[in-house]
Structures are given as C-alpha cells and as structure tokens.
Amino acid sequence: MEQETRYISILDATMKLGLGLGLYQIVKMVMFLLGMKATAAGMLFIVMALGVPFFAARLIRRFRDRECMGFLPFSVSWIITILTFLFATVLSSLAVYLYLRFIDNGAFSDAMVSGIDSYRQGLETADAGNAAGMAGQFDALKELFSTMTPTEMTKQFVGMSLFWGNLLSVVIALFTTSLKPKFK
Numbered sequence: 125m126e127q128e129t130r131y132i133s134i135l136d137a138t139m140k141l142g143l144g145l146g147l148y149q150i151v152k153m154v155m156f157l158l159g160m161k162a163t164a165a166g167m168l169f170i171v172m173a174l175g176v177p178f179f180a181a182r183l184i185r186r187f188r189d190r191e192c193m194g195f196l197p198f199s200v201s202w203i204i205t206i207l208t209f210l211f212a213t214v215l216s217s218l219a220v221y222l223y224l225r226f227i228d229n230g231a232f233s234d235a236m237v238s239g240i241d242s243y244r245q246g247l248e249t250a251d252a253g254n255a256a257g258m259a260g261q262f263d264a265l266k267e268l269f270s271t272m273t274p275t276e277m278t279k280q281f282v283g284m285s286l287f288w289g290n291l292l293s294v295v296i297a298l299f300t301t302s303l304k305p306k307f308k
Contacts, residue, residue, distance in 0.1 A: 132191050132192070134200075134203065134204060134207065135207070137187060137191065137204065138204055138207035138208050138210075138211055139211050141183045141184065141187060141204070141208040141211070142207070142208045142209070142210065142211020142212040142214070142215065143211070143212075143215065144183055144212075145176075145179065145180055145183060145208055145209070145211075145212035146211065146212035146213075146214070146215030146216045146219075147215070148172070148176070148179050148212075149176070149212055149213075149215075149216035149285075150215070150216050150219045151172070152169060152172040152173060152176070153216065153219070153220065153223075155168045155169035155172055156169045157223075157232070160235045160239075176292070177292045177295065177296060180205065180208060180209070180292065180296055181296045181299055181300055183208065184196075184201065184204060184205055184208065184296060184297075184300040185299075185300050187204070188201070188300055188302060189306070193305045193306050194302050194304060194305050194306030195302060195303065195304070195305035195306075196300060196301060196302050197301060197303060198297055198298070198301040201296075201297040201300045201301045202293055202294065202297035204297075205292075205293035205296045205297050205300070206289070206290060206293045209285075209286070209289025209290070209292070209293055210286070210289070212285075212289070213282060213285040213286055213289060216281075216285065217278055217281055217282045217285065220277070220278050220281050221274060221275070221278040224274035224277055224278065225274040225275075228274070232277075233269045233270055233272065236269040237266050237269050237270055240262055240265050240266050240269070241266070243262075244258075244259075244262045
C-alpha cells in the first residue's frame, strides 16, 4: 500500500502554533497583573514564565509527531519555532496594547513606580550607602515608567519578546529535531 503524500503549509501551521503560545502568553501576563496585588498570582506568573520554553517545545513536538510523521530536521524546526514565537508575539502584543490603551488608565505605570519606591525604601533600610549611590537609577526608572505611553510600552514588550523568542528557538529546535520518521 502506497503512502499518501501530505503537504503542510508552514505559515498555516505556525499561525496555529503561535495562537496557542500567544494565548498562553496572554494568560501569563494576566497573572503578572494580578501578581501586583496577590502573591499567589505572582508566583503562578513566575512558574508560567519559566514554563514558556517547555510549552513551546511541547507544541512543536506535537506538531512534529502529528503532521510530520516524527521527521523534523533542525533547520525546519528552527524556522517553525521562530515563526511560532513571532505569531505569538503579534497576538500577545495586541492584547498588551489594548489593555494599556483602553483598560489600564495608568495603573500599570503607577504600580511600577510604587514598586520602585518600595524597593528603594527597603534598600535604604538594609544598606543606606548602596541606596544613596543608586538614587539616580531609581529616579530614572520612575521617570521612564511615568512618561511611557501605551505604544512605547508595547514596543518594549515586542522587542523583548522577539529577542527571547529568537534565543529560545535555537534551544527548542535542538530538542524537537528528529531525523527518524515514524510511519503509521
């Protein structure tokens, strides 16, 4: 019996994978926002942030096993992972922008400035000499967060997300590469 040939569109596949990863990123960001008020949500955010590469690798591995019959060379795996992170970044940055622009009303910036002040006070209590030397950095951070627009914050998020996505894509591609096809 002859094996049927299937053609897979990499863009279609990575858009679907990016949708899954993007939704995961959105839930992670919600945990970050809730973590500013509740410690348990902050801890869940940390766990989810550390779980991003594992979640992405699971998505790519599942794609490899279901759609590619277990065969996925490194170069293809790397491209798929990069594009997955790209589409996830597009979706999650849209959510970040919409939140900051229409829902937040400056609460995120105020919380960051408040957090900087709290950290500064704690440092002054513990090590006054070191805190005095860092006063300029604390003031610069407060100025930065208080003057950034939602668009500027979103641009920062996009740059950071793409940077980490590109770095992680190499590692994930190493773990999802398989040169032994599995025939059904």
